[in-house]
Amino acid sequence: MSAPKKKTIQIEAFRHRVVADPKYAEKTWNILEHAIHEIYNHNASGLSFEELYRNAYNMVLHKFGEKLYSGLVATMTFHLKEICSSIEAAQGGLFLEELNRKWADHNKALQMIRDILMYMDRTFIPSAHKTPVHELGLNLWRDVVIHSSKIQTRLLDTLLELIQGERSGEVINRGLMRNITKMLMDLGSSVYQDDFEKQFLESSADFYRLESQEFIESCDCGEYLKKAERRLNEEIERVSHYLDAKSEAKITNVVEKELIESHMQRLVHMENSGLVNMIVGDKYEDLGRMYSLFRRVASGLVLIRDVMTSYIRETGKQLVTDLERLKDPVDFVQRLLDIKDKYDKIIGSAFSNDKTFQNALNSSFEYFINLNSRSPEYISLFVDDKLRKGLKGVSEEDVEIILDKVMMLFRYLQEKDVFEKYYKQHLAKRLLSGKTVSDDAERSLIVKLKTECGYQFTSKLEGMFTDMKTSEDTMQGFYANVGADLGDGPTLSVQVLTTGSWPTQPINTCNLPTEILSICEKFRNYYLGTHTGRRLTWQTNMGTADLKATFGKGQKHELNVSTYQMCVLMLFNNTDRLTYREIEQAAEIPASDLKRCLQSLACVKGKNVLRKEPMSKDIADSDAFFFNDKFTSKFFKVKIGTVVAQRESEPENQETRQRVEEDRKPQIEAAIVRIMKARRVLDHNNIVTEVTKQLQSRFLPNPVVIKKRIESLIEREFLERDKGDRKLYRYLA
């Protein structure tokens, strides 16, 4: 602190520069102004950054910040005006290039100016609440250049013109466009939106509105979609090349709206090339394109789906109600599978496995399959056909595929119990006649049914398989035990069937030939001897027999016939001629079965071991039958099939339905009791819905039937009606 004097002088000296020279600010500003001019004139290399910074710093330090700032604004505005007029003067195509060049210049200059005036930027501007230098430069550029009356519209028009040109196939300078749009974005997103994007979208909308009109008049659907897709990709590419990324959603929206949404209906329903035609023609590519385009539009997919669904329903309905087709169940089901395959392929390859489309397909199938009440029967017949012979020589995988497809159809069935009924019958026939081709396939299908419907559903079917197995063992035991006593009498093979597991059939007894009766008796004694407390009933209507027969010229044949046929033929051992009446009396076979069996014995060419008089197709009560000793066949073994109605005849069908209905009754009752036990009190409508829900997996119960069941339960005092509200039921037991 030895030199207070000196310090005073120092400080004075410092202040001196400013105070003593009233023109200090003016002079310094002139230097800086000159520098700004030079920077704009690309002469910056002659300037000293350090000196300029120092000058600007001193001006702010000595409270001339305001002057510096306003001077900056004025100078910059002056330059921008100059730039503005030079841009305005640019001719035609050079306009954008000039604008771009000047913008780059301005940007560079602005950064240099900002750096020179950094001290002001840090201290004066925040405390005086001014706009920072860089932002100021951008704002001035926006206000002076971009918003100048001559440039604003010209810029917009030029940009739109160029884009329009590119749309019509011209090559434009994308880099330049990129720079210009980037400039607009740098000036603030509002500038980009107001000065360019809004008009761009509008003009695009106009353009595409016109173009889409033109397209739709001249092209078919597929072609139109191709064009629309190309346009859409072009716009997306355009955005990625030289527009703001945020514009993509907006412009695609415009294209979607104009090209797709407003013509959606017309495209889908277009004559000869619309959606239905594409489906019919399996045009996966077109369908895929339609899907990907329509997906972009609200309700686009709904439209496709609705049209497709109604078409599937329409064709499906035609198929299932076409009486001509119904004649061959196997063909019918095959057709269903073909349709399903077709749509699966379409959805898979064109609709990218869209879940909603799959659901629509499923519901359509469910709809039309159940239109025909015989679908369950036919599906079972189809399986029967496949398992009887269709799977010969087919690999295991293919078997699985076919079974899976059948299961798929099965899933669509509402009356699964009807299917079960038929399947049981068909399976029984297959098993008893030994016609199954592959045990594995049978079992695999049963496993599938089990996973689909649960244990209950298949327990009886599995019981049938067990019976077959145990019968085999029983027979072995029988022959081991009593085989020696039998001599050379007829050989017997018995299948012991558990009652309940097998389809119940009215027991039609018939008079067996005596040779058979004796061995049957022996088996009965053997079986009841090993199993006590059981009852055996002969199901003669299901058996088969092999007969050795010698014909007129001494030729021997082995005849493979049913039990009934055997009984009939055995009668001819004693005589050559029998009338229908005589046969009926002797054999006591039910008339319908007898007629069918005689028909197969006498009327089938090549297998007519009997001769009938008169020679007609049908069997009449007055017919007479002769042993046909002229019978010939090139085979030793002759299989005489019963004339079996593959499809059930109308009355039989009625009967089956009747039985199904009967079976349903206890199921419905059980469901009602289950529900009421849990809920105690419930009103009628709720019971109906609950029951329907519980039984859905098996069949669709009829509300009327449910009501009857409820009444029956009331009678049996399981339930009672509420005293006050007649609609309420109470559980009693």
Add this chain to the structure above:
Amino acid sequence: MPSTWTVDDTDLDGIDLESSDFSACLPLKKVPNGDLFAASRAGDVDRLRYLLESGVNVNARDQWDSVALYYACLAGHLDAARMLLENGAICSEHTFDGDRCHYAALNLKVRKLLKAFEARPPPLGPLQAALRQTFLGCVANRAYLEQAQGALKVSFPVGLASSGVSDTSLFPPDVVFAVQGSPIEAHRVILSARSPFFKRKFETEWKDRGKIRFSKEKLSYPALYSLIHFFYSDRLEVAVDDMEGLARICKVCKCESLQRIIEKEMIHQKYAEHKALRDVDNSQKRYILQGLSLPKEDRLPDALNRLLQISLIKSAICHNLDNYVDRLSSCFSTMQISQSMDDLADMCVRVDKKNFRCHQVILASRSDYFKARLYRMKDFHEGKNDLPNDTLPCLEEHDLSADVFEKMVEYMYTDGLKDVDPDQADEIFDAASRYLLFPMKRVVADVLLPQLEVVSPAELCNWLILSDMYGVFKIREYCLDSIACNFETFADTPEFRAMLLTLPPPSGDSSLRTTAPSAPGAVVNADQGNLLDDLREKWLEAEAAELDKRDESALLFDKRLEMLMLVAEQEKSDNLAVVNQDCTT
């Protein structure tokens, strides 16, 4: 202290911290001889301030494994806790110590305070903060940090986004390490200054390589990242799982003191698991170390100071200024720097005909002015004149003395100044403003303030003018206080009266005058107002005017000033007359 506390925690939403919360409602026990822990527990803020200013490690643990912040939180001393936090106490919930503090917090207000500090950028000195920003300014480093934070959900706003990052605000790295394919960007100078291993490597093998691949399986990316981050910021943050890897790297890099601390901490963490208050996912557990925990010579300022000394010696050698070398070589020998004299300088600054060898990354990190100058080298006149004798790029600065520049460089490298000649003060202030080194003014003021207590009133007037001009708040406040307290003494001083003439008149608008004394702890207005207005406020406070009489007193004061100014006018014209007479005679 920020006026608003923003924290995302639904529990704490309803809680507002007000200034009144920070003063205790009961008089607190004083612990004049207590240590850091005793002072924190007692809430003795004065003792605490003294201890912290004397440089104790705020994150040290006592024999019961507790940190000072834990005691402050446990006892609910908000003011003490805030002081500890502002001095770098660790409060991240993912660390052992921070977790205990959160758990021990007396009430939700304490928790809110902890959360608020957790959400802020770590308290670092200006040097560390500037270098950290440069490190995080490198794209790859920043990307990793953001990704790591995203995974951890630790709120650590880096504070870069707000600073308007443009192309010029980044200083490009000059070396990239690739560890298992992931890059870490760094600057050779910093690494060399902090680790002898890197220094040797950069002088030999890696001299000309821009990209260095590490293929060792054992080298963990997060560990190396945290170490390099530590080199820049003196703040280590590492996942507990990575500590083992970090200790290995430290061994290689010869960062012995850090290695020792980490190894010790690893043992501690092992036992800490048993002491943990709740189960924390191990991968989320962090360990944070402030530079203060290391010996002084291993911290960033000392490391850079060594570098600076070498650079200064080399600069001096270049000029063959023998006496200069003599002066410096004495301190050089005491520092026991190894044989190598490579200073790694990549630029030089020419001031007052002297060349100073410097490092671009440090100058650019500390001062935006230098960043812009380095960036603008090509655009302006300076880019043209290459110096034939020196291959380093050279910046020339005018209006600045070499001594002041040396002081400035010292500050830029070390964040501190040893001694300042009061005669240089104005020049230093000028340099601090000009080179945008605003925190430097405070450092200078801190060094100068003790000396101001003995200066004459006339000098104090000069200091007032000076500090007002350069915005040195601390000195300005001190001067105003002295003047207000001894107003009559100053009124008699001609220099004071002369000064009054040069100042803009006080605003007559009474609405600007605060009618109530400003609340303690209220936000200090960053924009300094009219000097005379402020003086009037101070005077009113010093005179302890009653509240209802303030306006009258203020009027009296204004009258007094007017009179003084008239006297000053008179004196001035007299002086002029005298001067004129002198001239004429």
